[in-house]
Amino acid sequence: MATRTRRPERREEPLSRERIVEAAVELLDGAGEGGLTFRALTERLATGPGAIYWHVANKGELLVAATDAVVAAALAAGPAEAADAAESPDSPDSPHSPHSPHSPQEKIDSIALGLFDAIDEHPWLATQLATQLARGPRQSVTLRIFESIGRQVRALGVPEGSQFTATSALVHYILGAAGQNAANSANARTFGPEVTRAEYLAAASQAWKELDPDDYPFTRAVADQLRDHDDQAEFLAGIALILAGITAVHPATR
Amino acid sequence: MATRTRRPERREEPLSRERIVEAAVELLDGAGEGGLTFRALTERLATGPGAIYWHVANKGELLVAATDAVVAAALAAGPAEAADAAESPDSPDSPHSPHSPHSPQEKIDSIALGLFDAIDEHPWLATQLATQLARGPRQSVTLRIFESIGRQVRALGVPEGSQFTATSALVHYILGAAGQNAANSANARTFGPEVTRAEYLAAASQAWKELDPDDYPFTRAVADQLRDHDDQAEFLAGIALILAGITAVHPATR
DNA sequence: ACCTGAACACCGTTCAAGT
């Protein structure tokens, strides 16, 4: 973690929207949602609040921009190297991934894993994406995700009239499941670095087993699955399940 | 809307956690997420902040409790009458719904529609549920939802080892899609009461059509589906799709 | 055009003091 190379200590170059967004991402990464304040930002950028407000309308816009930057990088990079937030605009089609996937299913998996990694690396993304999704998919970030999944749904041969529903189902699942996974990582970290993720999941699983048998029979029954599960495998299994549903409902598909 | 009968103007009865949570829900309903402040709360309850802090640890706990109360009511009531927040603990099994559903699929639809209605009536629920989901499903609200969907997944005959994944997929979809729907309603209201929901969707659809054809070919293509869609039908179609996936992957099912 | 930084209104939370 923390592959970031250059600290923004060179106060020379002028303030810009990108520098501000970059600093915002760093603050969010370092201290979570509560870490992004205008005081912290002014200190890090060695300016006054007025300077920031000249480049950015308000905190909400800053949050949206930070989310957008990280998601755009994740969508462009794919699974493994979702690390760099902004940087090189590059050619957006550069064939980065090890063995670039070709079937629509593989591409969906690839997009999903890219987001999965990004959320895992920037836990604040989960809440932020959920919030922005809940505000409607007209905003750029969620629209970007919707678009890239939707293209593959179309490539899958899903009939026009069902593409909206199918894409929504996939997007909701991907964001929700990836967020939950990040929450597990984040919660595990809460207990200190000596607690491994496996130990945390074991403890959480144990807590589920101690729920009231009358109120939570199902949750108790699947407690073992919480303990034993392989994050990525489980995540991909969920996607496969939804894709199977799409194929089942629309035999023309695939 | 606003079926609430009794205003908490009788200052007689002592403060209690329930009264505080009830007031919090009213503030959230009336003025959105920003409407819940301790000042507004003290004014409405005619006390000082210290009194509230005696019953409730902090604002976060209050938010969780408000969410919990509304969701619990929605899960207990089912589709149509998710109105009352707390009130009568009743028998939790009381056969309320018009013609109570019996197959697991019908029950899942019923639970989902209940949440759908609750989120539509309390738009702040969408963000709140998403946030609490993203913090992991060990919290009571999301666990409650997970449990009630999970029971039906089990009743469906899904093999043990896949119940966790299947339930997660359903819960994520339901919460995400319901939230998005509420966002549409809320955004429509933003433009004033003279703008109908249909007009708003038409405008949003138009905005999608005007996106850059190179960047958003898919989104442009499904813009009509955004305009024409029937909320509930679309929502249920998504659930059906995931259920079809579950059935397809696990032939034993159903 | 871009930046400074004091000031404002408001927020969640605390705590000594009352009953």
Add this chain to the structure above:
DNA sequence: ACCTGAACACCGTTCAAGT
């Protein structure tokens, strides 16, 4: 045990003033 309310630290945002 339960409540009061002044006070504290901190927040997002504004704006007259500088360059």
